[in-house]
Amino acid sequence: MTAVIDKKKCNGCGLCALYCPLDVIYMEDGIGHVVYPDECWHCGACRQECAKGAVRFEFGAMMLAV
């Protein structure tokens, strides 16, 4: 389960990394990276802050198939 950042859309503004309440996003090479995907709470704050629409969510089989 995690937020996923589209590298092509990300402009490197850094807001997602600045605000993520779980400290799971870091900026690497000028782009937002979800470094601890297993620790994402799915709160959606990063997506709400992203002006570029670069964040989407993948729920994964553990959430969808059970």
Next chain:
Amino acid sequence: MSAWLSGEVHRIKTDVAVIGGGTAGLNVAMAAREAGASVLIVDKAHIMRSGAIAGGIDHFMAYLDTGESWDTREAWLKYVGKVARGAADLRIHEKVFCDELPAALARVEKIGISLRQKDSGEIFRTQTLGQPGPYSINFDGKFLKPAMAKEVARRRCKVINRVQVTNLYLHDGELAGFAGWDMRTGDFYEVQAKAVVIATGNTNRMFKSQTGNPFNLWYCPANTGDLHRAAWDAGVELANVEYVRMTIVPKGFSAPGFNAFFGMGGKFVNGLGDAFMNTYHPMGDKAPRNVMVWGALQEVRAGRGPIYIDVRHLKPKDLEHLFFTLGIDKDTLPEFLHAKGYSREGTMIEMTISEPMQARPSEMCGAGIKIDETCASNIPGVFGAGDASDQMGCLHMCMAGGFAAGKHAARYALRQTRHRPLDAKVLTAERKRVFAPLTRRAGLHYGEFEGIVRIITTDHFGPIKTEISLTSGIAKLDQLDSHREELKASNLHELMRCHEAMNIHAMAKIVAHASLARPESRFSPYHHRADHPETKDEYCGLVVVGKGADGRPTTRFQPLHYAV
């Protein structure tokens, strides 16, 4: 590693320090500034988007004096006395909530968040949780947190983000200050404060979750009891911490939605397709949350699972409102439901019982720092607010009560003529302790350590407990003590998680000790002693946990009285 240990040391003085800039903490800060105190907010995340309502919130519970018999202060207090009996202290509730409610409602609107429906301009309220009438105002609180963060900046509160507070210090029995460290730079903070308000939420990640992922939780996984533990270590008393709270969540995703689903008329049904809640409570699907969870547990245990919320009978307009409000409370929930194949046209949505957590047994009280009518703890200078205190919780009390705590903390701080000193030797030792997991080459990963804690807690008191299960659970948790010294971090993020893991472990012991001191059941299944399944009048009150001379939890009982 050595680079991290050579981080700067910052020494700061403030009148009032707010630890935890979440919902309650930001209201504390606003009030303390308004009262003329200098204010420092310290948060482990970033206050624009930290804590429970980082992604949004959708219900504000309140009485509004509309002329209806259930909509008055008296009716509200009667309701609190009924649903939070033995946990809510009504004298405190009146002071920290009722007296502050009108100003809190006005404050939400003043910072730009409307409590009214966009299209009609009306207040829309729904009824759940045993309420005598529709107390829950449905509103769009998606941007409430950023709006409050901007307001504290406007009021010129000082803010330090990404700093995890690790311990509190006293001087001659009164608050002197606290220590913390910056998870992005490795800098160390030594703060002297005339008063601190602890507003760090409840303890999560303490029990196994439905999918096994400890971050797939209803409540904010960043709240890990850090300051419950630190305050308790400094001699602050805790109360209501024996309760292990749960709710009903969608299968696969521990997201909130209970209030919206049942408020809009969703029906709770079992694997036979039958509505079952009337068997457990006269209010059926509008029963208090603990009773709903109890009902679900019984149905599943009796082999009548899985459980569902049936929304097929809802009118299209109501369904639309339901899905809209689900996405306000949990931004990603509507698309999860969609990805699972549930359509807006109406369906039976499979639900399950959420992970247990250390938290309040009712929406009308709290669990944690034991506070009085001025939000003060037993230690001069230490105050509590929000989910971290024993008498506040949920949006309504965090907004109203947070403000009360800020006023009282400022009043106290402004009466102090000087800051009390911090002991340099103690702080040097704390700095070494904080960064120690970075110095270990081999050792235990925080995930493994926390996983062990979760197996023990879930097996021994998650949620059903007995004297034997609790005593043997405590013995296992004690055995884990030696492994705390093996925790290893390879970067600052992992270091934060190591400290969280240790705090979850320490809080688990406190929960178990408090549970032993209540040989009855109350708010079942939140405190269900299989060896004492009945509720006993003599235990109508608080189990208060302190720290003994031997470093172990001590308990005393404080009765609570209700007029009706």
